[in-house]
Amino acid sequence: xxxxxxxxxxxxxxxxxxxxxxxxxxxxxxxxxxxxxxxxxxxxxxxxxxxxxxxxxxxxxxxxxxxxxxxxxxxxxxxxxxxxxxxxxxxxxxxxxxxxxxxxxxxxxxxxxxxxxxxxxxxxxxxxxxxxxxxxxxxxxxxxxxxxxxxxxxxxxxxxxxxxxxxxxxxxxxxxxxxxxxxxxxxxxxxxxxxxxxxxxxxxxxxxxxxxxxxxxxxxxxxxxxxxxxxxxxxxxxxxxxxxxxxxxxxxxxxxxxxxxxxxxxxxxxxxxxxxxxxxxxxxxxxxxxxxxxxxxxxxxxxxxxxxxxxxxxxxxxxxxxxxxxx
Ligand SMILES: [Mn+2]
Numbered sequence: 370x371x372x373x374x375x376x377x378x379x380x381x382x383x384x385x386x387x388x389x390x391x392x393x394x395x396x397x398x399x400x401x402x403x404x405x406x407x408x409x410x411x412x413x414x415x416x417x418x419x420x421x422x423x424x425x426x427x428x429x430x431x432x433x434x435x436x437x438x439x440x441x442x443x444x445x446x447x448x449x450x451x452x453x454x455x456x457x458x459x460x461x462x463x464x465x466x467x468x469x470x471x472x473x474x475x476x477x478x479x480x481x482x483x484x485x486x487x488x489x490x491x492x493x494x495x496x497x498x499x500x501x502x503x504x505x506x507x508x509x510x511x512x513x514x515x516x517x518x519x520x521x522x523x524x525x526x527x528x529x530x531x532x533x534x535x536x537x538x539x540x541x542x543x544x545x546x547x548x549x550x551x552x553x554x555x556x557x558x559x560x561x562x563x564x565x566x567x568x569x570x571x572x573x574x575x576x577x578x579x580x581x582x583x584x585x586x587x588x589x590x591x592x593x594x595x596x597x598x599x600x601x602x603x604x605x606x607x608x609x610x611x612x613x614x615x616x617x618x619x620x621x622x623x624x625x626x627x628x629x630x631x632x633x634x635x636x637x638x639x640x641x642x643x644x645x646x647x648x649x650x651x652x653x654x655x656x657x658x659x660x661x662x663x664x665x666x667x668x669x670x671x672x673x674x675x676x677x678x679x680x681x682x683x684x685x686x687x688x689x690x691x692x693x694x695x696x
Contacts, residue, residue: 374497374510374513376494376495377509377510377513380479380493380510381510381514383452383477383493384418384452384514387418387450387451388450389420389421389448389450390413390418390419390420390421390450390454391420391421391423391450391452391454392409392410392420392453392454392456393422393423393455393458393464393468394424394456394458394464395459395463396425396426396464396465397426397611398428398429398611398612399429399532399533399615400432400528400529400531400532400533401457401503401529401530402424402456402457402458403424403435403438403441403525403529404525404526404527404528404530404532405457405481405502405503405507405526405529406441406456407422407436407437407440408504408507408525408526409456410422410440411436411519411521411522412516412522415516415517415519416516419450421442421450422440422441422442423441423442423448423468423471424441424443424468425443425464425465425467426611427611428441429611429613430572430612431567431571431575431612431613431615432528434566436521436525444465444467444468444470445471446471447472447473448471448472448476449473449476451476451477452477452478452479453472453476453477453478453479454478454479454480455478455479455480455481455482456480456481456482456503456507457482457483457484458480459482459484459486459664460486460490460664461490461491477492478491478492479491479492479493480493480495480496481495481503481507482494482495482496482497483496483498483499483502483503483505484496484498484664484665485498486655486664486665486666498666499543500541501530501533501539501542501543502529502530502532502533502534502546503533504526504528504529504530504533505529505530505546505549507529508526508549509545518553518556519556519557520557520558522556523553523557524553524557524558526549526553527553527558527560527563528563528567530546530549531550531563531564531567532567534546535619536564536568537550539668539669541668572613574608574609578607578609578613578617579620581607582599582614582617582632583597585598586621589686589689589690590689590690590693590694592624592627593628593693594627594628594629594630594631594686595622595630595631596621596633597617597621597631597632597633598632598633598634598635598679599614599633599634600635601635604634614632614634618630618631618632618644618645619646621646622646622648627648628647628649628652628693629645629646629647629652629654629692629693630646631644631646631685631686632644632645633678633682633685635676635677635678639675639676639677640675641673641674641675641677641678641682642671642673643658643671643673643674643685644669644671645658645671645672645689646668647667647668648668650667650668652695653667653668654669654670655667655668656692657670657672657685658670658671659672661673661674
């Protein structure tokens with residue numbers, strides 16, 4: 370399979386041949402999912418395409434400040450255009466079936482993603498696992514295509530890249546990431562304002578859930594692992610929205626002795642969503658999550674386990690212990 374920017378010419382050709390395009394991303398969208406979807410949608414409109422942008426979930430409140438997100442649809446209306454582009458979704462199943470139900474099977478599908486676990490789906494699949502965010506691949510593609518990046522598109526790309534790199538801090542951040550950050554500022558992004566909107570404008574319930582989770586932090590394996598659990602009754606009590614616990618894990622892993630941080634969340638229906646982060650390539654969480662049928666990157670990965678919460682936690686931490694004992 371062709372990978373990386375090798376596919377730019379073919380992707381551009383498919384886009385040129387199409388006039389009605391649908392942009393999708395994964396459920397429970399994060400900054401990269403929303404930012405990439407919106408950036409691609411808006412820039413395609415600016416070159417005269419008819420575009421729809423769709424996600425299974427609503428735009429999280431924390432990202433609702435981004436320009437024109439009211440354009441994001443939830444699945445209710447069939448798409449009968451020429452081309453579908455799926456972004457930041459490592460597998461087809463990361464996009465809810467009700468979204469796929471809006472799409473005729475005969476419509477060609479382009480996938481653009483940066484998850485190393487992406488095994489390839491769709492008619493054209495561009496996976497650049499060196500890229501810290503799908504938003505970064507998109508900027509490179511827009512540059513290749515010669516399209517002008519206006520302020521709104523730049524703001525979405527900046528949000529996409531900033532949220533997936535921990536504000537340009539994670540080791541996946543390269544010189545190219547910084548160059549693109551600079552270009553986006555040149556395109557009109559106001560760094561002070563967008564960072565305040567992204568990181569200093571949280572609803573109170575987000576800090577409340579943080580307080581409750583920090584009270585229940587559990588250290589294991591000589592304090593090299595820290596974990597917290599969020600039971601469904603607390604999610605209900607605090608009326609949490611998707612995305613409300615984003616960033617919790619980064620606080621957990623900031624403890625000096627910690628190598629691996631894990632966040633367990635009980636979902637409606639009984640499944641347990643696991644998010645994990647590692648500070649060390651040597652003790653990657655990607656392989657741990659893969660053992661449970663999940664995936665992601667070496668330093669950031671996720672999985673879904675069957676419940677109940679306590680048992681899922683025990684099973685997952687057992688494997689974390691195995692990996693950490695491998696010195
Ligand atoms: Mn991403």
